[in-house]
Amino acid sequence: MSAVSQLSPGLWQISLPFLGEHQIIGSYLLAGENELAIIDPGPGSMLEPLLAAIREAGFDPQDVTHILATHVHLDHAGAAGSLTRLLPKAQVYVHGLGAPHLIDTTKVVASATRIFGERTQLLWGAIEPTPFERLRIIEGGDILNVAGRRLEVHYTPGHAVHHVIFFDTQSGEMFVGDVAGVRLPGVDYIRPPTPPPDLDLEAWSESMELVKRLQPEVMYMGHFGPAKNATEHLERLREKLYAWGEFVLEAMRNGNGEAETITLLIERTQPELQRAAGDAHALQRYEIATNYPMTVQGYMRYWRKKHPERL
Ligand SMILES: [Zn+2]
Numbered sequence: 001m002s003a004v005s006q007l008s009p010g011l012w013q014i015s016l017p018f019l020g021e022h023q024i025i026g027s028y029l030l031a032g033e034n035e036l037a038i039i040d041p042g043p044g045s046m047l048e049p050l051l052a053a054i055r056e057a058g059f060d061p062q063d064v065t066h067i068l069a070t071h072v073h074l075d076h077a078g079a080a081g082s083l084t085r086l087l088p089k090a091q092v093y094v095h096g097l098g099a100p101h102l103i104d105t106t107k108v109v110a111s112a113t114r115i116f117g118e119r120t121q122l123l124w125g126a127i128e129p130t131p132f133e134r135l136r137i138i139e140g141g142d143i144l145n146v147a148g149r150r151l152e153v154h155y156t157p158g159h160a161v162h163h164v165i166f167f168d169t170q171s172g173e174m175f176v177g178d179v180a181g182v183r184l185p186g187v188d189y190i191r192p193p194t195p196p197p198d199l200d201l202e203a204w205s206e207s208m209e210l211v212k213r214l215q216p217e218v219m220y221m222g223h224f225g226p227a228k229n230a231t232e233h234l235e236r237l238r239e240k241l242y243a244w245g246e247f248v249l250e251a252m253r254n255g256n257g258e259a260e261t262i263t264l265l266i267e268r269t270q271p272e273l274q275r276a277a278g279d280a281h282a283l284q285r286y287e288i289a290t291n292y293p294m295t296v297q298g299y300m301r302y303w304r305k306k307h308p309e310r311l
Contacts, residue, residue, distance in 0.1 A: 003016070003056060004029075004056045004057045007173075008171065008173065010147060010148060011028065012029040012057045013028055013029075014026060014027040014028065014053040014057075015053075016042045016046040016049050016050060016053075017046070017049055018045070023185050023224050024285055024288050025222065025224070026040070026220075026221070026222055026224045026225060027039065027040050027042050027053075029053075029059070030149060031059060031147055032148025033147060033148040034065075035065045036054075036059055036063045036064045036065055036147060037066035037068060038054075038064060038068070038083075039068045039069075039166060040068070040069060040070055040076040040177065040222055041069075041076075041080060042075065042077075043075050043123070043124045043125060044074075044078045044081075044082050044125030044127055045122065045124055045125030046125070047126075050079065051086075061087055062087060062089070064087045064089065066090065066093060066144075066146050067083055067090050068093045068146070069092065069098065069102075070163060070164055070166070070176070071095070071098055071159070071162055071163040071164070071177055072102055072108075072160070072162065073160060073178075073195070074112060074124045075223075077094070077098075077102070078124050080092050080102055081102065081105065081128030082126055084130050092134055092135050093136045093138050094135060094137065094162070095137070095138060095139060095164050096138075096139060096162070103129060103132055104129060105128065109127050112124055138164060139164075140155030140164065141155075149168050150168065151166045151167065151168055152166070152168075153167075154167060154214070156176075156210065157200060158201070158205070158207045159177070159179060159195075159204060161203075162198075165177060165179060171217065173216070174211070174220065176211065176220065176222075177221075177222050178193050178221075178222055178223070179204070179207055179208065180219050180221050180227055180233060181221075181237040181240075181241075182289045183223075183224070183227060184223065184224055184285055186282075187276055189272070189273050189276035192237060192240050192241040192290075193289070193295070194241070194294075194295050194299055194302075195294040195297070196294070196297045196298045199298040199299065200306065201241060201245055201306075202306075204241065205238060208238055211234060212231050215230070224289075244269065244295070245303075247269075248265065248299040248300060251264050252300060253311060258297065258300060261296050261300070
């Protein structure tokens with residue numbers, strides 16, 4: 001399978017072979033007018049495949065001028081710091097609430113090491129800081145003229161408090177990061193990625209309403225690829241986001257701890273994915289994109305932090 005496919009004039013999709021699996025983590029490459037932009041460069045462990053894919057698309061990575069991050073989670077922007085070291089013309093565009101995690105990666109490295117232990121390096125590679133002078137802070141309402149396109153920046157918190165999307169109003173193409181959830185190619189199943197620490201169901205819901213109002217022709221997801229029919233897609237995601245949340249809340253109210261709640265959520269939700277996917281490998285692929293332990297940790301933290309009155 002090729003790592004690179006052209007989606008439209010001046011736009012390529014890059015599939016990063018994370019843990020050897022294609023079409024789980026995606027980056028997008030925009031080219032035009034002497035500018036080259038990467039949207040969500042992916043994890044540091046995928047640096048070499050990313051650069052190879054840019055060459056495969058017919059470009060020199062040294063010509064990359066813009067790195068746009070929908071948010072700074074490691075699977076989306078872990079490579080940002082390393083890229084600024086390797087690509088002298090590249091500037092990193094990120095929301096102000098995400099910027100501190102790129103400038104000083106100490107906390108990110110510590111929490112990744114706490115969660116992933118000795119697998120941290122294998123999963124995420126180097127997590128290098130981005131020099132302050134290579135950062136450009138963006139916020140909702142900004143317009144970025146990048147690679148011959150006019151991209152609107154919209155602030156879309158919920159999955160992460162610093163999440164933004166990039167919308168090309170001319171073509172109707174929207175780069176949505178994780179706002180539209182996880183839906184892997186060939187499987188008709190949309191799963192909510194709900195990691196700690198920022199998960200906020202109300203904010204995410206509002207962000208989905210915003211996307212619907214903007215009426216994108218196509219949403220390009222981080223995990224993975226194009227999704228049309230934004231309204232229907234986001235309705236389905238919203239339903240699951242809340243249903244899973246209520247399920248976790250109920251489990252907590254019944255006195256279950258984290259480990260039991262994870263088991264209960266798997267028992268409750270996995271059969272539907274299994275029916276949609278048809279094979280065990282697809283289950284593993286969804287688990288790579290967004291795993292059950294983090295899902296439960298995200299919800300539990302959300303309920304304790306935002307709605308202690310319901311516990
Ligand atoms: Zn994320």
